[in-house]
Amino acid sequence: EAGVAQSPRYKIIEKRQSVAFWCNPISGHATLYWYQQILGQGPKLLIQFQNNGVVDDSQLPKDRFSAERLKGVDSTLKIQPAKLEDSAVYLCASSLEEYGQGFHYGYTFGSGTRLTVV
C-alpha cells in the first residue's frame, strides 16, 4: 500500500510570499488532516477534512492559510502571505475512519514539507 505522499519536501521563501503544499492521501481514506509542527514542538492540527468537506478548521489562521480537498482525494494547503513564524514542518495525515468513528485504524502520516520563511 502506498503511503501518504507530500510535496515539495523542502521550501524556502521570503516573508510575504505565497506558498502551496500538496498532499495525496492513501487511496480510500476518508479523512485527511494537515498539521503544523514548529521546531521542538509536537504537531498541531490545522484542518481536518472528511471527503471534500471541512469538519474542523478552528485552529487554522484563516487570514493567511487556506486549504481545500477537491473531489475528496488530494489536498492543498496554501499560505498567503507567509510570515517568519510560519517556518515549520507541515504534515499531512489520512485515516480510513470517518469523523467521530474512533481510532481503530489510526493515522498514517506523510514525511512532511519543511518550510523556511526568511
Add this chain to the structure above:
Amino acid sequence: AQKVTQAQTEISVVEKEDVTLDCVYETRDTTYYLFWYKQPPSGELVFLIRRNSFDEQNEISGRYSWNFQKSTSSFNFTITASQVVDSAVYFCARPPHNNDMRFGAGTRLTVKP
C-alpha cells in the same frame, strides 16, 4: 485543556541501556485512546501503539513495552537494550474528542554507540 505532558525534553543513553519515556495525560473522559509515535530524522510520524482506556494491560512488542496506569494518568514507554536506530523524537498523543490527535511536546532520544 486535556493536555499531554512529556516532561523529558531530551534523553541521551549509551547503546544497550534501557530507557523509559514518560507521558502524563489529562482527561475528563471515561473512554479514551492513547498513542505513541516515533519521528525519525526522515520526518514522518510512525505509529507505535494505541491503547484503549478500558485495557490496562501492559504491552510488550519486542524491545518496546508500555506501562499504562490510569491511577496516575500515565502511559510510559520503555525501550530495552536500546540501539542507535532508536534515536528519534517520540510523541505521546491522545485525541480529546472526535478525530483530532493532540500531541505532547515530544522527547528526543539519542542513543550513542
